[in-house]
Amino acid sequence: MLDKLKKVLGLDPNDRALKRYREKAEEINLLEPETSALTDEELRNRGPEFRRRLENGESADDLLPEVFAVVREVSKRTIGLRHFDVQLMGGMALHEGKITEMKTGEGKTLVATLAVVLNALSGKGVHVVTVNDYLARRDAEWMGPIYSFLGLTVGVIYAYMDQEERFAAYRADITYGTNSEFGFDYLRDNMATSEEYLVQRGHSYCIVDEVDSILIDEARTPLIISGPSDDNVDMYTLSDKVARQLREGRDYEKDEKERNVAMTEAGIARCEEILKMPELFSDAAHSDLAHRIVQALKAHVLFQRDVHYVVKDGEILIVDEFTGRLMVGRRYSDGLHQAIEAKEGVKVGRESQTLATITLQNYFRMYRKLAGMTGTAATEAEEFKEIYGLEVIVVPTNVDMIRNDNPDAIYRTVTEKFAAVADEIQESHTRGCPVLVGTTSIENSERISRLLKARKIPHQVLNAKHHEREAQIVAQAGHMGAVTVATNMAGRGTDILLGGNPEFLAREALRSDNPDPSKEQEVHASLLAKFREQCRAERDRVKELGGLKIIGTERHEARRIDNQLRGRAGRQGDPGSSRFYLSLEDDLLRLFGSERIQGLMEKLGMEEGESIEHPLLTKAIASAQKKVEEMHFDIRKQLLAYDNVMNRQREAVYAERQQILSDGSIVDHVWEVIDGVVEDILEKYFPEEGESDPGRAQARLKAIFGPGLENHLEGVDNPRDMLGRKDGLKEEIRGRFLRKVETLGEEEGGALLRFLILHTLDSGWKDHLLAMDELRRGIGLRAIGQKDPLLEYQFESYNLFQGMMERVRESVAELAFRVRVVSDTGRGGSPERRESREFVLPFGGSAEQPEPRGEGPRQPVKKGPKVGRNDPCPCGSGKKYKHCCGAGK
Structure with a gap:
């Protein structure tokens, strides 16, 4: 009601923005005759001219009309596409x-070129994020001629590429890649030990394609770089055997909603x-095994093969629930992936330890300016605004939408529903009408496929098991009589053209013909002309039949995913239709549907095979979807709230790393650390209020800096009295430190100290992440004691972080005094080889080994009584050992 009132009064922010954009589009259109009259050379020179004007103080907003007019003209001349007015908007x-919401087929890829060029002129780099590597390469190649014409460089990043190529891709004016590649590069940059290994050069401007998929759907899973832990994988097999013997209702309760x-x-x-283990779930010594049994139970009860994951070549591969694609390289955390491996009888991998992590929310919020585009964002506008500060602008279609969206057909059982779907497909296929069938899981797509095979209906299946020819299958889904079954509409980014896609057909024919390379271009042009004519004729016949028919076999938890499926039909004014087929046994209606739906169906006394269509039912289904969307929003908000706590710590650690990497006077930096450690020790043992403890202060100074400082x-x-002696104490420590640096050599010593401080900081941060994981796992139990888990997490994590940084500083100070040079002479070598030196590090290994050497004298290994993880830490902090010095051990 309020939204309608705003529209009537002209206060709707979307309408006001569109009015402003239309006026600007008219201004750009007035420049078109003048721009079209320019020669190619004159048009090329506009790129460098725009750069100069920006450097001379003009803003990007001032240049917008001219830049957009030039980009439109360059696009016409290079790739044959002219931007519509709505695309300019x-x-x-x-x-x-x-965020620009534009319907499927409205040319979002071309729209991006306008903003990309305008923002790339500053030279700070523009990142364009896509949902997969194929689209990153395709879009960079397809739109590349526009950028190159104006003197802008383009790079693409993808998995497993060479480091030098990756570095060059980021130095380009425009860089295409997936969200995970950008995020992982950021994490890897903050694990680098030298500036030369850094690839990214800041976060200036970013456009996220399919922004709802990346910033909403994938935001529930953080990016994690991990290394193997020394975990015992046999425990997973044992836990799996136990889980198989438990029964629902008697031994455990299942909550599918949560x-x-x-x-x-x-x-x-x-x-x-x-297991013959009394107090298994109450004794802290068995907590790991108890946790693994619960994870094994989850693997059996909540995770289904071919729905949540597939088994391929002896590996468990996760299926993305929103796109239906395999998430290669991703693993469930917290031992769940190992539990699924044990369940399926494949090789169980070691549980990993987190080395670096960040959520997609916090990664993308680092950009100075962030933008996005999709066909479905309006339903999540609140989340985009609250989490990212992004406003959604719904841009109208270039040609009016004439697709017919039919009401949902609801059946009593799943079997009846699928029988009705098969009947509908058969009837449409017989008429020659192309059909796209959307499913929510691999299991359902294969069930549809079996029904179609039984009826001898030719079809294509596109799911996580058959994703290799994704783009090609989707591109040809508009052929007469074509039947395509797709999980969650994989293949977004590839348009379905009625009558078929001539470009894909020409490419396929060229591959099979395998012509002489010298005539390849000529043959391709001939094939393209032939297929264009063929597809044009077929397109007219398909339009007469009503266009592409969309059949949904189940409502997804998110309305956006349903809208994405529907949006495949009716592009650019094409005819089309859509209908969803549901049953009372579908998960959404079973778990989240109201009792009113069940009651209504029972009152109607429906017979087998009958369906019902009613506005009240459609409204109830939309309400159920909204409930689930709100639940997922809360999950993502909670994930972000907890990650925000760690993000402040991450920013502090990464800022410290950047300073260490770029600091030319690393010796001064290390001295500041040492000076701070001395101050901390003296403040701790000589407090302003309370009793002083000079004995422990002397012992601590001796442990870190060596003997001989006690007399101070x-x-x-x-x-x-301590204040009077402090300067003398510091002077002696500084003298010892400078002599150590002199012994190591100025240049070599600086490099060594930089390596030493980075190694110590990274090691401390890795252990801190493990401690934070343990804290996060159990913090929810604080709610039982009427405490806010988030506030408790903030407080505890702050203490953990302070303790970690204190240990890192002390370790750096200690290691700086213990590192030593071993020459060949010291090992019995000849004096002539004295210049070949090895720096022996206190934590093992060496910083430089010019050639193979024999081992130096080994230090004795000191053994003491083993400290339990839940015992008080022997350092005297008052914390448990696992949350203090034992974190990560």
Whole structure:
């Protein structure tokens, strides 16, 4: 009601923005005759001219009309496409750092070129993010001629590429790649040990294609770089055997809505009986095994093969629930992936330890200006605004939409529903009408396929198991009589053209003909002309039949995914239709549908095979979807709230790393660390209020800096006397440090100290991440004690971080004094080889080994009583050992 009132009064922000954009588009159109009259050379020179004007103080906003007019003209001359007025409007929204919602087939890839060029002129780099490597390469290659014409360089990043190529791709004016590649490069840059290994050069401007898929759907999973831990994989096999013997209702309760399982008292007793381990779930010593049993139970109860994951070549590959694609290289965390491996009988991999992590929310919020484009963003406008500060602008279609969206047909059972779907497909196929069938899982797509095979209906299946020819299958889904079954509409980014796609057909024919390379271009042009004519004729016949028919076999949890499926039909004014087929047994209606739906269906007394269509039912289904969307939004908000705590710590650590990498006077930096450690020790043991402890202060100084410093604190037993001795103490420590640096050599010593401080910081951060994982795992239990888990997490994590940084500083100070030079002479070598030196590090290994050498004298290994993970830490901090010095061990 309020939205309608705003529109009537002219206060709707979307309408006001579109009015402003239309006026600007008219201004650009007035420049078109003048721009079209320019020669190619004159048009090329506009790129460098725009750069000069920016350098001389003009703003990008001032240049927008001219740049957009030039880009439109260059596009016409290079790739044969002219931007429509609505595309100019979409480009303006992208330039302003907003999300442009444009329907499927409206040419979002071309729209991006306008904002990309305008923002690339500054030379700070523009990142264009796509949902997969194929689209990154395709878009860079397809739009590349526009950029090259104006003197802009283009790079593409992808998995497993050479480091030098990756470096060059980021130095280009425009860089295309996937969200995970950009995010992982950021994490890898913050693990680098030298400036020369850094690839990214800042975060200036970014356009995210399919922004809802990347910033909403994928944002539930953080990016993690991990290394193998020394975990015992046999425990997963044992846990799996136990989980197989447990029964629902008796031993555990299943909550499908929350995707969780809870052990009952009987179940706990059963596990203890099977393993002959009393107090399995109450004794902290067995907590790891108890946790693995719960994860094994989740693997069996909540995760289905060919729905949540597939088994391929002896590997468990996760299926993206929103796109239906395989997530190669991704693993479930917290031991869940190992539990699924044990369940499926494949080789169980070691559980990984986190080395670096960041959420997509916090990565993309680093960009000075962020923009996005998609066909479906309006339903998530609130989340985009709250999390990313992004406004959604809905741009109208170039030609009016005439697709017919039919009401949902609801059946009693899944079997009846699929029978009705098969009947509908058969009827449409017989008439020659192309059909696209959308499913929510691999299992359902294969079920449809079996039904179609039984009826001898030729079809293509596109899911995570058959994704290699994704773009080609989707591109030809508009042929007469074509039947395509796709999971969650994989293949977004490739348009379905009625009558078929001539470019894809020509490419396929060229591959099979395998012509002489010298005549390849000529043959391709001939084939393209032939298929264009063929597809044009077929297109007219398909339009007469009503265009592409969309059949949805189930409503997705998110309305956007349904809209994406529907949006494949009716592009650019084409005819089309859509209908969703549902059953009362579908997960969405079963778990989230109201009892009113069930009651209504029962009152109608429907017979087998009958369906019902009613506005009330459609409304109830939309309400159920909204419930799930809100639940997922809360999950993402909670993930972000917890990651924001770590993000502040991450920013502090990464800023420190950057300073260390770029600091030309690393010796001064290390001295500041040492000076700070001395201050901390003196403040701790000579507090302003409380009793001084000179003995422990002397012991700590000796442990870190070596013997001989005790005399500075002789007879000192209060803070006032200590202040009088502090300068002398620091002077001696500084003298020792400078002599050590002189011994190491100025240049070599600086490099060594830089390596040493980075190694110590990275090691401390890795252990801190492990401690934070453990803290996060159990913090929810604080709610039982009427405490806010998030506030408790903030408080505890702050203490953990302070403790970690204190240990890192002390380790750096200690290692700086312990590192030593071993020459060949010291090892019995000849004096002539004295210049070949090895720096022996206290934590093992060496910083430089010019040639193979024998081992130096080994240090004795000191053994003491083993400290339990839950015992008080022997360092005296008052914390448990696992949350202090034992973190990560």
